[in-house]
Amino acid sequence: MTKLAQKLCRELQSQPTQFHDLVIKYKNVSWPLFLRAWGEVRGCDNLLRNDDGSYSIETGEKN
Amino acid sequence: MRREETGFRKFLEDLDKAGQLTRIKNSVDCRHLSALGGDSDKAVVFENIADYPNWRVATALVSNRDRLAIAMRCDPKRIAFEFEQKSSKPIDPVLVNSAPCQEVIMEGDEVDLTRIPIPMMHLFDGGPYISGTFAISDDLNHGRNVGCYRLMYRSPTETGIDLVSPSDMRYYYQKALDKKEPLPIAIAVGVHPLDMLAASYKAPIDVDELSLAGGLRGTPLELVKCKTLDLEVPADAELILEGELLPIGWVADEGPFGEFSQISGDVKWNPIFRVKCITHRKDPIFYMLQMPWENDWLAAPVTEAAGLQALRVASVQAVDIRAPVGSCGYWSLIASIKKRPGEGKNAVAALLSVAEVKFVIVTDDDINIHNQDDLDWAIAFRVQADQDALILKGARAKHIDPSVKSWLLGKGGLPTTDKLGIDATIPEGVPKHLYRRIKIFGQDLVKLGDLT
Numbered sequence: 001m002t003k004l005a006q007k008l009c010r011e012l013q014s015q016p017t018q019f020h021d022l023v024i025k026y027k028n029v030s031w032p033l034f035l036r037a038w039g040e041v042r043g044c045d046n047l048l049r050n051d052d053g054s055y056s057i058e059t060g061e062k063n
Numbered sequence: 064m065r066r067e068e069t070g071f072r073k074f075l076e077d078l079d080k081a082g083q084l085t086r087i088k089n090s091v092d093c094r095h096l097s098a099l100g101g102d103s104d105k106a107v108v109f110e111n112i113a114d115y116p117n118w119r120v121a122t123a124l125v126s127n128r129d130r131l132a133i134a135m136r137c138d139p140k141r142i143a144f145e146f147e148q149k150s151s152k153p154i155d156p157v158l159v160n161s162a163p164c165q166e167v168i169m170e171g172d173e174v175d176l177t178r179i180p181i182p183m184m185h186l187f188d189g190g191p192y193i194s195g196t197f198a199i200s201d202d203l204n205h206g207r208n209v210g211c212y213r214l215m216y217r218s219p220t221e222t223g224i225d226l227v228s229p230s231d232m233r234y235y236y237q238k239a240l241d242k243k244e245p246l247p248i249a250i251a252v253g254v255h256p257l258d259m260l261a262a263s264y265k266a267p268i269d270v271d272e273l274s275l276a277g278g279l280r281g282t283p284l285e286l287v288k289c290k291t292l293d294l295e296v297p298a299d300a301e302l303i304l305e306g307e308l309l310p311i312g313w314v315a316d317e318g319p320f321g322e323f324s325q326i327s328g329d330v331k332w333n334p335i336f337r338v339k340c341i342t343h344r345k346d347p348i349f350y351m352l353q354m355p356w357e358n359d360w361l362a363a364p365v366t367e368a369a370g371l372q373a374l375r376v377a378s379v380q381a382v383d384i385r386a387p388v389g390s391c392g393y394w395s396l397i398a399s400i401k402k403r404p405g406e407g408k409n410a411v412a413a414l415l416s417v418a419e420v421k422f423v424i425v426t427d428d429d430i431n432i433h434n435q436d437d438l439d440w441a442i443a444f445r446v447q448a449d450q451d452a453l454i455l456k457g458a459r460a461k462h463i464d465p466s467v468k469s470w471l472l473g474k475g476g477l478p479t480t481d482k483l484g485i486d487a488t489i490p491e492g493v494p495k496h497l498y499r500r501i502k503i504f505g506q507d508l509v510k511l512g513d514l515t
Contacts, residue, residue, distance in 0.1 A: 018187065019188060019189055019190055020183070020186050020187065020188070023094060023183055027094065030113075030114045031092060031093040031094065031113070031114050031180075032114055032115075032177040032178065035176070035177040035181070035191065035216060035219075036177050036219060038190070038216075038218075039177070039216075039217065039218030039219050040218075042217045042218050042221075043218060049189075049316040049330050051330070053187055053189055053318070053319040053329070053330050055189075
């Protein structure tokens, strides 16, 4: 997984995030590079969609 | 020798000549295309796309009735009548051996959707979207089908596809799914708006939308064989995606997307489109269909023409018809008719049978249905609720209408809706002179401007 994809995953592990929030946060990354990293994130088995359309990644850790 | 352009590029020229096109030469990021396109009162071609040196992007081509009329080559108020007349004279497509849409070919490991300037369109979208598609599929029994289905970028080789609503391609996919087989499909991007109109027309399953497109263009559509599929695509398209819908059913998240209902939609569960080959022109123009306006204006003539046909089948003489853009050119129909006794109700019933139209008003032909005040007057004085309102329960609906509560249906479920029709024609038995409108005495004889 690329470093950018790892960063995106960490964002989604920390809290549910709308796609546009990721786009804004990484606005200085070239678009094709961002898309490729997002493609890697989409490949994660534990990627979840929430009712409001946000994305999150389940870590498996319990409080 | 290069063939004469009759498609997408010719339409851009037509818009240019009519003063309806702006060309932006500054470098624009894919994240800003949608906002900048929405900021223009004209159609826009972005000539310089950051990180995509050979690409241009066109948008807002038919986001009002005037520009759609340029595509149709008719008066803006005659679009539905023109559409209906031309679509009744289909012209079969012809096959050619080489095509501009296959000047560049990416196959196998070369397939990479990130090499296409797929834009970020709306605030709550689930990803970047390809919004203006012309999707082709085939079925052994029913033949070729074309429709418009949005694609959400998932990875360099996969997109989501919105296949929730009932459609011929959904039916083809279900048949393939039942056999646990993928459904091969080809997606063309950057075709003439008339081709998009043909694709969005709810034609009977055995009708070839590509012949309809020929009828609307007035010349046969040129097709070329796909590079990896047994399908044919418009030769003059800008971009082609060849691939298959995976036999997984409605299980992959897709959306939200800025829907043509003017609502930011919901997460849906849909199939996945795997891209196996990308072909395009050497200097391609990506078409970003501007939501909701282009979709709504493309929907309106299709809905209106379906209404005209329904009225004809009901033997009611239509004078004018309108699918208001406020109802997205899709959910409402307003028609004026030359009425014989009882035909107000016949007309309402006929128009309520059209697709997912859920609200209908029928007036006499003295009412200008494009004037809301005139329409309100007819409803105020020609309608008795207990006699002139017709409710039809449990009819077919679209998921994106929140009032049908489709979230209660589960994955792949299909919603229903109740429909309302209002007969705002002069009631039978009421003398017509009771509707005589005020006319000022002498208004044709004297003018204030003539007085000094």
